[in-house]
Amino acid sequence: MVKTKREGSVIFSEYKRGEAIKAALEKKREDILLELRESKVKGRGGAGFPTATKWMVVAASTAEIKYVICNADEGEPGTFKDRVLLVDYPELVFDGMVVAGYTIGASRGIVYLRGEYEYIRKPLEDYLESMRKDNLLGKNILGKEGFDFDISIRMGSGAYVCGEETALIESLEGNRGEARNKPPYPVNTGFFGRPTVVNNVETLAAVSHIVVKGGDWFRQHGTDKSTGSKLFSISGDCELPGVYELPWGTKLSELLTLVGAKNTKAIQVGGASGICLNKTQFDRTLAYEDAATGGSIMIFNGSRNMVHILKNFMEFFVEESCGQCTPCRIGNVKLLEGVKMIESGEYTFDYIEKLMELGRTMQVSSKCGLGQSSPNPFISILENFKDEIFNGNGGYNG
Numbered sequence: 283m284v285k286t287k288r289e290g291s292v293i294f295s296e297y298k299r300g301e302a303i304k305a306a307l308e309k310k311r312e313d314i315l316l317e318l319r320e321s322k323v324k325g326r327g328g329a330g331f332p333t334a335t336k337w338m339v340v341a342a343s344t345a346e347i348k349y350v351i352c353n354a355d356e357g358e359p360g361t362f363k364d365r366v367l368l369v370d371y372p373e374l375v376f377d378g379m380v381v382a383g384y385t386i387g388a389s390r391g392i393v394y395l396r397g398e399y400e401y402i403r404k405p406l407e408d409y410l411e412s413m414r415k416d417n418l419l420g421k422n423i424l425g426k427e428g429f430d431f432d433i434s435i436r437m438g439s440g441a442y443v444c445g446e447e448t449a450l451i452e453s454l455e456g457n458r459g460e461a462r463n464k465p466p467y468p469v470n471t472g473f474f475g476r477p478t479v480v481n482n483v484e485t486l487a488a489v490s491h492i493v494v495k496g497g498d499w500f501r502q503h504g505t506d507k508s509t510g511s512k513l514f515s516i517s518g519d520c521e522l523p524g525v526y527e528l529p530w531g532t533k534l535s536e537l538l539t540l541v542g543a544k545n546t547k548a549i550q551v552g553g554a555s556g557i558c559l560n561k562t563q564f565d566r567t568l569a570y571e572d573a574a575t576g577g578s579i580m581i582f583n584g585s586r587n588m589v590h591i592l593k594n595f596m597e598f599f600v601e602e603s604c605g606q607c608t609p610c611r612i613g614n615v616k617l618l619e620g621v622k623m624i625e626s627g628e629y630t631f632d633y634i635e636k637l638m639e640l641g642r643t644m645q646v647s648s649k650c651g652l653g654q655s656s657p658n659p660f661i662s663i664l665e666n667f668k669d670e671i672f673n674g675n676g677g678y679n680g
């Protein structure tokens with residue numbers, strides 16, 4: 283595991299436990315929201331929604347009960363940066379939750395922790411207990427009369443879809459983890475119908491720094507549209523896999539050099555549900571406005587078979603589709619069948635074209651982000667690796 287602590291670091295820059303809470307309690311809530319808006323920070327969980335906008339809606343609600351949820355489900359294949367943050371930098375994440383509670387007027391925070399991370403639950407609970415002892419959680423936090431906030435940890439059970447914010451809330455409520463129709467969004471009708479902020483672990487960590495160091499400071503990193511830095515979980519064919527902090531706007535080719543990747547044929551940007559890029563696309567940049575990602579980067583060298591990689595991804599989606607809506611329930615099965623046909627050589631270009639159309643239909647007609655994004659690897663791998671997959675057969679122009 284590599285963590286780059288270097289000049290220009292944002293998330294891994296200096297931070298002392300409680301600093302953000304102290305700074306926030308000295309400010310007016312409106313000023314914290316303005317600072318967040320200034321920073322232009324967007325959600326690190328994948329969708330890239332502006333954090334300030336989300337918080338402003340909940341802060342403006344007059345509801346008596348509101349919630350802050352930290353999405354630590356981290357189910358996207360190839361992602362492990364949230365675990366590193368929780369284990370090595372819990373102060374950033376939990377302080378960010380307290381800041382969120384203060385700013386939006388919530389008194390309860392919940393961490394929804396990936397089922398497979400059961401082994402870090404106890405250390406995290408011990409950490410929360412130590413925060414209570416220091417009055418960073420509990421009643422009248424740091425002497426701020428009337429500000430009460432506490433955090434509990436709830437475990438997921440291994441369903442990928444439960445990382446989707448509304449399925450996560452259903453799961454927390456004790457129901458089957460299935461996505462809800464949106465709207466209404468959790469900011470209006472969230473946990474048990476109350477206004478709820480759901481943020482990724484890394485987003486909350488970024489908030490802690492922004493509250494202490496300012497929106498201007500944050501905006502100095504990254505690009506105009508993608509401010510700050512990003513944690514990338516880098517795996518696959520490279521000498522130095524691990525978690526890296528890089529400014530948004532970093533080129534994929536720079537990243538390959540940094541991690542010691544050689545003879546790279548493909549980069550899957552954004553986990554199984556992301557897009558797969560070929561050599562001619564390695565000068566693209568990691569940014570919301572170009573190759574966007576929640577942080578998962580998988581590197582494949584020349585020895586890898588692209589059809590096998592795609593089959594693995596599609597098997598995952600068939601397994602993880604919750605089955606509520608037809609495009610995703612049936613579509614993923616059809617796409618997987620198509621991959622198997624390609625593998626055995628029993629396909630026609632006409633049928634492959636129909637499957638590409640099916641994929642595009644799933645992207646716009648599925649009920650939640652799982653089915654909207656699961657065709658991404660199918661479409662991008664067939665488009666970007668068609669020479670290899672179809673044996674250089676020029677008959678397919680997909």
Ligand SMILES: Cc1cc2nc3c(=O)[nH]c(=O)nc-3n(C[C@H](O)[C@H](O)[C@H](O)COP(=O)(O)O)c2cc1C
Pocket residue numbers: 324325326327328329330331333353354355356357358442443444445446447448480481482483485486650651652
């Ligand atoms: C199938 C699926 C799985 C998701 N898994 C996660 C996850 O593990 N962690 C996460 O933060 N967001 C995940 N998301 C995105 C969440 O729905 C939501 O956008 C995010 O938690 C909001 O936080 P942010 O604004 O800080 O990014 C997932 C979305 C989908 C569709």
Ligand code: SF4
Pocket residue numbers: 443461602603604605606607608610611648649650651652653654
């Ligand atoms: S898109 Fe897939 S996971 Fe989402 S609701 Fe439909 S069937 Fe369920």
